[in-house]
Amino acid sequence: MKKIFLIALIGMLFSCNTSAQKQAVKNTEKETFKVTKTETEWKKQLSAEAFYVLRKAGTERSFSSPLNKNYSKGTYHCAGCNTPLFKSDHKFDSGTGWPSFDREIAGNVSFSTDYNIGYARTEEHCATCGGHLGHVFDDGPRKTTGKRHCINGVALKFVPEK
Template sequence: MFFSCNSSAQKNETKETFPVTKTDAEWKAQLTKEQYYILREAGTERPFSSPLNKNYEKGVYHCAACNTPLFKSEHKFDSGTGWPSFDRVIEGNVAFGTDTKIGYTRDEEHCATCGGHLGHVFNDGPKETTGKRHCINGDALKLVASKE
């Protein structure tokens, strides 16, 4: 069965506060149009459109908005869904919420530092590890390569 990361754009209506907070104008000046759509408007990129989807370079994936480390490359796997997928997060750096915008409930993920929307987590990941699939928009990430 195919589960996607697609969603209509959701806004964070609860107005949570995060350690890194900026105005919309500041975010728009810092981020690309695509990054702003994903991170600040909770959009979803087209599947198979991110160069990070099939990138297996060693390093750490950081939030594209605030540079918080979110995922390690050794936890990345090819889910076949068209989005970068990981079986676990860097604890404390990813926060979770509930998304019901498309008619059913999904577990949404966002950066715990700036609140940027990352994607969703599903229970159809690798059974030999965590069983989780963190389905993440590539535009929400930047890879900081290892120096090895």
């Protein structure tokens, strides 16, 4: 009986980190996007920090983006492919140090699950080029959507309203 229990316990320990979990971390790697470029092409187009965030799923330092406190009227586009992602009407100050929005432009942002810090988070990507934007959380303004799209400013390009 003790041997069976020990074998079962060892089996459970080794099965905790399954290949399904590893696949969920980067399920966008299997997606095909309208805009695709080689790593060399992205490096030529983007700044080092934008490449790190958009192509390597990095995170910029909080409070470092000039877009964090930008409240001008306009649209926030993907810095990689110029797809419109967020409207200034949906931007709010979350106090986190990153540009925050309560909703995305429907169809222009895709979502996946990442486990990079040990638990599941909803990751956001540009639906056109697959660039990493940030994460969405359920602690946004209750009067609107309740969502907080926490976005790296370096992943965005602001286009002012004319």
